[in-house]
Amino acid sequence: MDTYLPLIIQLxxxxxxxxxxxxLMKNSSLGTLWNSIVGILGGxxxxxxxxxxxxxxDGSMDLSGILSSVARGGVxxxxxxAIIGFIKKALNK
Structure with missing residues (x-):
């Protein structure tokens, strides 16, 4: 379980x-469902x-490990x- 927990947190x-x-980027938004799917992939x-x-x-589950997983997944x-949204916007022009 300790191996998969950081991945689950990142997703x-x-x-x-x-x-x-x-x-935050209304013009690049894909809608809630697709924002979530693309975010999961990106996470x-x-x-x-x-x-x-x-x-x-290193994947440890102390406080710094959990915060690191949250930050890496969110970013x-x-x-x-943002990349997918800008590509979508460029293709629609």
Whole structure:
């Protein structure tokens, strides 16, 4: 369970980060469902990529590990949503 808990936290944080990014960038929002889906993907990808380059903790479940997973997932979800939203907006022109 300790191996999957950081990933679950990152996915949930990614969904939240995607929805926050969608609410802040109204023109790039994909709607609540798609903001959540893209945020989940971004949370998983962002958490993995940031872990690989050495940003964050080693996956421990102390307070700093949990906060690190939340931050990596939320930031990853927001960034991927912003990228997808800008691509969607550019294609609609």
């Amino acid at each position: 949930v944080s990614g969904a939240i980060g995607g929805n926050i990014a969608g609410s 998983g990808l962002g958490g993995s990529v940031l872990s690989m380059i050495g940003l964050g903790t 990853g979800g927001g960034i991927v949503l």
